[in-house]
Amino acid sequence: MCLSQAGLKAFLLVLNVLFFLCGGIVMGIGIWAVADKIYISDVIGSSLFKSAAILMVICGVFLVLLSFLGCAGALAQKKIIVIVYVISLAIVFIVLMSAAIVAAVFQDDIESGMKEKMRRGIREQYGYNTAYVDENRDLTESWDLVQTRLTCCAVDDQGWGLYQQSRWFQQQFNxxxxxxxxxxxxxxxxxxxxxxxxxxxxxxxxxPPRFGGGGFNNALHYQGCYTAARDFISKQADIILGIGFSFCVFLIAGIVVGIMFIRKLSDEGSADFR
Incomplete structure (x- = not known):
């Protein structure tokens, strides 16, 4: 059954209230990931998680702004405003899908070279010349955050001996x-x-950690950070994927209703094209 102009208008207003709420949620999760979890990217040697989080922030901001634009177009019944709104929704749809695809690719390729990048970071950069090399200082801070928050040590389980191969260990002269x-x-x-x-x-x-054997050290984390980081990233990727694909359904609905509203405005001649 074909909806009337009033019905499409009401539907569009309801959708934009949902867009406002969804945009706030997406933006909040993205900001949380960027501000509080971005250190993971430094440790695992990949910027894909960071990129997906930033894309979520951008999409969230656009969805909030577009919710106001959509409401304005529906209430004013101005076809040009609704056209701009529909085009903008299509752009957000593409960007949000890109974020979801990035998360999917990252999830599938999560173990590719990850261990060796983490080992190399500890051996060559952790705690070494941090006063003069910003990259080393940032990596050291990121490793400390990962090991503290994920309650792990080094890369492999019971792999604390990796630190004895590091420049950080070698520069301890006493x-x-x-x-x-x-x-x-x-x-x-x-x-x-x-x-x-x-x-x-x-x-x-x-x-441990001196001999890698002997009695149990009840003051040391035995879990390796590779397992902890992999599990953490997998959970975050699932969240990004779920949010991305779920909100894309709402975006498609908004685009379809927007196009129907534009056609109804044209058919009934109730708005100027300007």
Whole structure:
């Protein structure tokens, strides 16, 4: 059944209220990912997650702005405004689909070269010359955030020995007071606002990390960051994919209703083309 102009107008207004809400959600998730989770990209050596998050922020802003444009076009019944609105929705649709595709590609290719990039970052850049090399300083801060927040150490499970191959370890000249892992590899008790046992974690003589065996070190993270980061990124990619494809359905609905509204305005001659 063909909808009347009033029905299409009401439908378009409802859709734009949904666009406003959806745009705010997309923008909020994107900002959260950029502001709080972007350190993951530095550690894994890929900017795809960062790119997808930035695209989500852009799409969210556009959806919020377009919701006002759509409401204005529907209320004023100005065909030129609705045309601009439909074209803009199509552009957002393309960009949002691109973000979803980027997330899908990243999810499929998540393990490709990821381990070696992470190992190379620890060996060559972590904690080395951070006062003069910005890239090394940023990578070090990112690794510390990953190890602290994801409660992991180095790359592989029980792989803390990687730090002994690093420039960070080699630049410790006092061999009697060497730290075998950084503090971020150590278990932190948030309720007490302190490490469980920083000395035991970094220099436990009876077991890891010094010998890679022996007694259990209850102050050290045994999980490797490769597994933790892979699981984290997979979950984030699923969120981006779900949001991207779900909102694309709403965008298609908005484009279709917008085109129908334009045709109805033309047929009934109720608006000027200007």
């Amino acid at each position: 061999e009697y007071d060497r730290k075998f892992v950084p503090p971020s590899c150590c278990i932190y008790e948030g309720r007490l606002d302190q490490y469980v046992n920083l000395f035991t974690c970094q220099a436990f003589a009876g077991g």
